[in-house]
Amino acid sequence: MQSINKKAISRIYGRGRGWAFSPNDFVEDFSRDQIENALSGLCREGKIRRIYRGIYDYPKFSELLQQELSPDFDQVAQAFARKFNWRIQPSGDAALNLLGLSTQVPGRLVYLSDGPNRQYDIGNYTLEFKKSALKDVGFKYRASGLIVQALKALGQERVDDTVIAMLSKQLDDAVCKRVLKDTVTATGWVYETIKRVCGGRG
Incomplete structure (x- = not known):
């Protein structure tokens, strides 16, 4: 289990702070159970953050404020898009x-999508996907x-x-x-x- 956590965090760190992702981004290398357990563990350790059910990020950190910043909305939108294809x-x-x-x-960020109409409340904003031509x-x-x-x-x-x-x-x-x-x-x-x-x- 430890090695799966290590492999997962190494890939996450490689993407840099601000990257948002879902277990789907790892399924080529791990079984779904393995990666879901690994991400849950990394969350508990405070290495990554869960921002919505099944969506996580490696948060950016403000030295000035000494706190994690809000999720990058575009990264989050792209994580949803990869998750649902x-x-x-x-x-x-x-x-x-x-x-x-x-x-x-x-407060509301709209993305056109070839998927169904969906909206997600994340922190202080709503991410909306609108089915479009x-x-x-x-x-x-x-x-x-x-x-x-x-x-x-x-x-x-x-x-x-x-x-x-x-x-x-x-x-x-x-x-x-x-x-x-x-x-x-x-x-x-x-x-x-x-x-x-x-x-x-x-």
Whole structure:
């Protein structure tokens, strides 16, 4: 049992603080009983944290506050998606937050999903998965969907030079090339904005 705990924690530590996961992330190497027992034990030892039934994280720690920080909502969403084999796409405020266009973490974070409608209350926020048409979650690259959803959440009238500059800074030439090809089916003004963000780098 000790060696299973050691193997599990070594993989968790390897992912770094903030990583969220479920037993499903380990079933290739361990039986379900083994990994569930190991994760329960690591939880009791305070090495990992249980944040929802069947979902854990390796919490980030604030030296300044001398306490564990809230779970990383995007990591948690991805852990749910892997657990249930959903494809997901951050929507609205979640997309804005991940791209640094909003620093407020809203109380409700919505992800589009090709799975069923579900919502989970985690700490101070609600994580909601909304069943959506595949075209909304079907981009090949995560960056593509993130930018499309953030622009839609802002709305055309709120996209100014500052927003363009902030997005542009986050994309290198290779990503621009992939995103431009990937989002060609996006709404007219959204695609035109992405072309401005990439500024001829595609």
